Amino acid sequence: MSQQTSVLYDVPGPRQRRITLISSIVAGVVLLVGAYFLIYQPLDEKGQLSMELWGPLLDPSNENFSQVWDRIGLGFKNTLIAAALAVVSSLVLGTLLAVLRIQLKSLNRLRFTGLATPVAYLLRGVSTLLSAVTRVCVEVFRGLPVVITIFFVARGFPEFGLYLDNLWYLVIGLTIYNSVVIGEILRSGMEGLPGGQREAAAAIGLSPAQTTRMILLPQSFRIMLPALISQLVVVLKDTSLGFIISYEETLNIGKQIIGVLGNPIPVYVVIAVLFIVVNYSLSKLAQYVQRRLARGRKTAGTPAQNPPPAALVSQAESNGQGF
Amino acid sequence: MNVLIDKFDVFAGGFWLTLQICILAAIGALVLGAIVAVLRISPVPPLRALGTSYVNVFRNMPLTVVMFFAAFGLPALGSNADFLRIPVIDSLFTRLGTDLPYFRFALIALVLYTAAFVCEALRSGVNAVPAGQAEAARSLGLTFGQNLRHVVLPQSWQASVVPLGSVIIAMIKNSALAGFFGVVGDLSATADQLTGAEGYAFVPVAIGISLGYLIMTVPLGALLDRIEKRQAVAR
DSSP states (O other): OHHHHHHHSOOOOHHHHHHHHHHHHHHHHHHHHHHIIIIIHHHHHTTTTOHHHHHHHHOTTSTTHHHHHHHHHHHHHHHHHHHHHHHHHHHHHHHHHHHHHHHHHHHHHOOOTTSOHHHHHHHHHHHHHHHHHHHHHHHHHHHSOHHHHHHHHHHHHHHTTOOOOHHHHHHHHHHHHHHHHHHHHHHHHHHHSOHHHHHHHHHTTOOHHHIIIIIIHHHHHHHHHHHHHHHHHHHHHHGGGGGGGTOOOHHHHHHHHHHHHOOHHHHHHHHHHHHHHHHHHHHHHHHHHHHHHHHHHHHHTOOOOOOOOHHHHHHHHHTOSOO | OHHHHHTHHHHHHHHHHHHHHHHHHHHHHHHHHHHHHHHHHOSOHHHHHHHHHHHHHHHSSOHHHHHHIIIIIHHHTTOOOGGGOOHHHHHHSHHHHSSOTHHHHHHHHHHHHHHHHHHHHHHHHHHHSOHHHHHHHHHTTOOHHHIIIIIIHHHHHHHHHHHHHHHHHHHHHHGGGGGGGTOTTSHHHHHHIIIIISOOOHHHHHHHHHHHHHHHHHHHHHHHHHHHHHHHHHO
């Protein structure tokens, strides 16, 4: 923030500081008054601030307090379970996908000169076809909203005689989308590496598979770690989509509580705060990791790596509800 | 595959409605996001705090929660979001005129949620302008407004086009959620309706719905890729 302001403004002098102070006070007062009239008063008028509505959530002596929080705890546990499963499986699948796409790309360059001509052409055709198929899959699943993917999984699997727990529909839906996104993050990380890395690996006699496994992938993980952590936030937020297939995660539990107690605003405020706290700490972690990585690279004296494409990183960050 | 042909008007209607939501929400989010971005870079600390907390709140909250707030919180306050019935737009966009408030609720939620990301995209653009540029402009004696208009904003705009584009793509995908919140007849609600209540075969419906979304997202993504590559070459 301070860095931000220093780009646009000079260091303020005494007069400027006085103006800033005065306008701060004025703005603060205006904001408080605005908050009172636009938020507090309407809420109060509709009786939304009564202890009757907030009591079950805030007042430990309320009869429903322990039950409500037990349910919310259960929901949050379910949210975390779904998120953890989705993260682990999409990391594994995403890595595989990234490696596959890189391998296919290097396979595409091969001419298979040692083999008979028809065989060589066949192999080249197969490798071209494979990379086209993976490309199309990536584009399709990246372009579809996650809700739709989850919905398709939940509706489509029973259609083909595959009945699973709701948890698994959610996890599979999230995994399909996020493994594609993570795969693209890692792939662009690998392609952003200086060409010398790959050449050096080839020079000391590593095979393409070894190069990917030992040279490219570890570095790509390192560079893309902030983007990967941001993707964690996205997955955690996306688990709330479980409500469309009535998986019992936090939001669904919240709906049940509202159904019994009839207090939508307090319950949603509490759930929002829960999510905000967890996700905010995750984003702070991502920022911290990014800063550490930037520092580490400088002191190690290695050449600056190409920064990851802005679109991918910002997509990972802004993907918001993922999708 | 018959459902694709028989129900083509349903698919087309769903596509059109989703497109309407997206256009309106994009306009709203760009305006609100720009305002929040101005707050975030303003020199007055309370305004800056307001912008920062807005971004932190909405970026870390699932859109689903925002939607629930809009769909169940606003009615609890006795509001049907009637202030969105702006006379001219009302007649252009068919759904704003109807009495179902869910379209407006979904719109509010999408705008509020996306604005936080728009703000971040714009701000990252301003941050990408080298500090020396603004310093040089100041030392030439340009005022703050001139500095922004002639030096900082033109450059920051270039840097924020691609992030803004991905925010918009994400928003198009997010709009699918509206169908599960009582917005009748958009693409995702159509999927639910056709496979659930009307009992059509699953695969063709899925293909139709997917095509609807991919038509909107994939070309935009390809365009962004091109812009990004061109910018990378230009630098």
